[in-house]
Amino acid sequence: MKGGALEVLLVNAEGLKHARLLRSSSQYVITQCGSHIHTSKSTTGKDKKAWWNEKFVFKLTNSEWKSVTKIKLKVMEKDKLLEDCSLGEATIYLRGILREGERKGITELKPAPYNIVLKDRTYGGELKVGLKFDSKECQRRRKLWYPLAKG
Template structure:
């Protein structure tokens, strides 16, 4: 089993429309992977074309429990006086990336544009995201091998 860090680079989004009657929407993204969830900053005053350029790290393993190797990006509009509005979501399937990273130590998907889909399954703009997986070697094994090598001298 390969265990490592999956890094998500949230770049920007385009053509998300506007869900606010007054002023521009203030979008942010909830990034979910296998029970883990992280939140981007709120792109205040950016309207339907926000820019984030933020990185997020998730623990990932391959093969792991289940076969649900996907990142879900939920885009919401931050509202002050009411609940936040759901704008749409995008899904990134990362199983192939994890397989490559498990074999080679690292694998990267350069930033690509993904369609943002509303609850009614209609298209609402796009979001640009990159993903990297880096396999980690357990410290236990490093320490064990170091002790074995030192004791044989």
């Protein structure tokens, strides 16, 4: 039995290069894993650092587990007057954590920095993200042993 839940902890971003220099703005992140998308809350970055401390859970079916290879995190700048614009994106490859999670049942990567890549392929800061994968088999076993526990 494959599949499970991929938990993404979006911690912060540092060294952001803002698209609009003259106005204050807020940032948010669009996180995509396969066909699933989550959007973070907006936060104002101070001193080129934005904080979210937000978790998203992507439930992966057996077929999604087989086909998903990466997660994309697109950092956006919100603007009240103009259209929101991209500040860049980070890509995290998942094959290793998914395989380890299948083998062990559950695996976790502590928050680590990932480069934010700009449209011109240069770097525009770092996005700190943690990952946790909990296989369906591990979730099933926990429900058998702890029927009142959620998970």
